[in-house]
Amino acid sequence: MSTRDDIINKLHEAFLPESLEVHDESHLHEGHAGHRPGGETHFRVYIVSRAFEGKSRIERHRMINAALAQELADRVHALAIHAQAPGERPR
Template identity: 45%
Template sequence: MSMQQQIQEKISSAIACKHLNVINESHMHGKGTESHFKVIVVSEEFAGKRLLQRHREINEILKDELANHIHALAIHTYTPDEYTEQGGEAPDSPNCMGGSKSS
């Protein structure tokens, strides 16, 4: 199972998602595969929770992957209403500015 699939499975098993998108952004960075990801998680479970609490939940779900495999994780968490207000999109991730990839 790929790291992308593993992330998808772990989040969807722990949170009742209305929308979940796991994007492998490793190609935007230095050599190596499946080390940089962006997750977009839309769930009613986030209602009434602060952004930090939402992010902590995702970090806890993926703690083993973060400790051993994932170098960077962009987390975007929304309630369904918030996601609609965003136009159904999350911000683009910035291009890599360091490591072995030149600008």
């Protein structure tokens, strides 16, 4: 299973999102720190979940980082997070 698939599965389990997109942006970071041949090192996540209602941006990021702790420790060098509660406008 790919790192992207692992991220998707863990975020689905943890947050039951209304919408979720996970983009592998590793190709944009070739030659930079943390990049490995084959990619799967730099990701961008767009997630909408009721779990984020009433939570600050920092709290949302901490929740996602905790859910993906294993991936962040082993395989993922960078993770950009866009987390919203349903009905919120994108920031």
